[in-house]
Amino acid sequence: MPLVYDNIENYLIEGLEEALEVSYRSDFCVGYFNLRGWKKVADYIDKWSGEENNRCRLMVGMQKPPKDMLKDFLSFKKGEILDLKTAVKLKKQIAEEFKEQLTIGVPSNDDEIYLQKLSKQIKEKKVVFKLYLKTTLHAKLYLLFRDDKRNPINGFLGSSNLTLSGIEGQGELNVDVVEQDATTKLAKWFDDRWNDRLSIDISQELAEVIDNSWASEKPIPPYYIYLKIAYHLAREARAGLNEFNVPEVFRNDLLDFQQNAVQIAAHHLNNRGGVLIGDVVGLGKTITATALAKIFKDDFFMEVLILCPKNLVSMWEMYNNKYFLNAKIVSISEAQKVLPKLPRYRLIIIDESHNLRNREGLRYKAIQEYIRKNDSKVILLSATPYNKSYLDLSNQLRLFIQEDKDLGIRPERYLESIGGEVQFRANFQYHVRSLPAFEKSEFIDDWRELMRLFLVRRTRSFIKQNYADTDEKDGRKYLTFANGSRSYFPDRLPKKVEYEFNANDPDDQYAKLYSDQVIEIINELNLPRYGLANYLAHELQENLPTNYTNYTNKKGISEIRVIRGQKSSRIPCPYFIWFTKRSFSTLELLSSNSQISKKNLPLL
16 A cells, blocks of 8 residues: 655655665656755765766756746647747746745755755756756656665655655645556656656756855855945836936936936836935036926826925026926915915925925925825925934925835834834834834934935035046046036135234234133033033933934034134124024133133134
């Protein structure tokens, strides 16, 4: 009576291991092969020499997951046989599919060891892989050859593929076959298919896949890792550059870096409903936004509304007329009054969007309500989107992002700091991949990952390094317009300005300003308004939000302002240094009778 291996009472892997222990060769035919499943039998086969009669032959008949195989089967004509050209093409495709399998799940040290062993076994011909491509083949057969005159072949026939789940993880139905006539016929059946011209050897391809994967024994150069990280980080930019074209009317007016910004921003706007163009001052955010709006007006027939400060209305009118945007321009100061009366505009440009950092303001709420009511896409423009805290960024994003919207990413650093997602769900009601979840984080890595989805921002140094050419005559950097004209970067050359003062003259205001006593007093100032957290009780400081303590960073700036303000004034010393209501909210009397020392002169 045959023995049943159902992976419930009897596990197929146990039967295979027992048979492999006394075998010198094996033939496996399976429908699906999992590289990681190989490690269950690898140690037994590793003992073989790799000679013709001392190796494992493994034939794979169906190489795709069941849902893909069903799709192909329904499109495969009855009786159709693959030609050799198609078979070779499939050989390359299947090697790539095996490569994808290598990246499924979290790799372990054990996986790495056995995949390296598999590559070595292939090179030593201890195992040979073939793809049977003549017809669809879904057989599962395991034949093991041993030195036994009565039962030279031990077979296993049934439903189990050579995968972790097939040989031990899930319920299957297999039986052993030991009757000599039956095993001889099964061996002939295997040989006929193994030797078919459309049974193609893929051993070398599999070894190359392993050697080029994370399991490779060859160390990966750090530069390659850097390139791979850069490739993945740039996927948003690459997508935008391929999806959208800059309108012809802008080709001669936009520099290369501006055209790229338009294309990348278009990708963000189209996929996420909003984008923040945050290039530094002077890099052309206005014309970039105009070109972006032109794309969505022409390609998606969207009506354009521009909200901007009153002093920028005339500038936007010029761009509107020049590029035929047909936009409605409204001063942002009139938003509360005008927006409720306007028809639907599906695309809104908000210039100087950093002025909308306070989501409790009436103007903010009026604009947010209009955007949500009309389901408008939003282009935000700001050279300074971040001012005091990360909430400055999230409040601008909240104009077009709903609280419950799934962003597809989580604040990983913050979750790690509080003990994981379970702890987050225990403390908060909103989704872990929402904007409110990111607002809980004070980790810059979390905000970088979030803004990567919405922000397009370049600095002058970035443009100079990546887009500029060098003039061979004088070495100056420049950008080239489409018409061939050049725009040179200005050279910033620091110049030394010298002035004289008499340290012994009691009427010399500069001498008094730089006295040892003045410098010491300024250095000892507490400046309460810019370090309020330092005056709280210790137990209150522990629970203080991080952004409150950031104010202490302004102390040094304030001290410099004291000296600069005094230098620019005409008030003589000994003097009052007046801390104005705007800056310091206190009054200090500084008297100076000490001598001037050059070591106290600050670099301003």
